Amino acid sequence: ECYVKPDGLDYRGTVDTTVGGILCQKWSEQTPHTHEFSQVNYPNGGLGRHNYCRNPDYDGAPWCFTTNPDIRWQHCDVGRP
Numbered sequence: 001e002c003y004v005k006p007d008g009l010d011y012r013g014t015v016d017t018t019v020g021g022i023l024c025q026k027w028s029e030q031t032p033h034t035h036e037f038s039q040v041n042y043p044n045g046g047l048g049r050h051n052y053c054r055n056p057d058y059d060g061a062p063w064c065f066t067t068n069p070d071i072r073w074q075h076c077d078v079g080r081p
């Protein structure tokens, strides 16, 4: 899955695992990590009731909160052009 805008801001693919091989937490859930990245706070972030990697906060690359309670968030490898 490739993306063209810098840092994958427009990435809307379905990679749901981090570079560390951890499954992503759903953006619509607050466990194991509570967070502020809701569809309401980031209406254009592509955040929904899924756990796909996204880059709603102009980070260096798409990322997600992880399902590992000890690792809050991690970047994803979504393939760069």
Ligand SMILES: O=S(=O)(Nc1cnn(C2CCNCC2)c1)c1cc(Cl)ccc1F
Pocket: 034, 035, 036, 037, 057, 059, 063, 072, 073
């Ligand atoms: O709930 S959070 O979104 N968690 C959080 C912590 N670090 N991150 C990174 C996500 C990837 N981009 C850099 C920030 C997100 C969060 C955001 C802010 Cl501004 C402050 C505290 C906090 F808890």
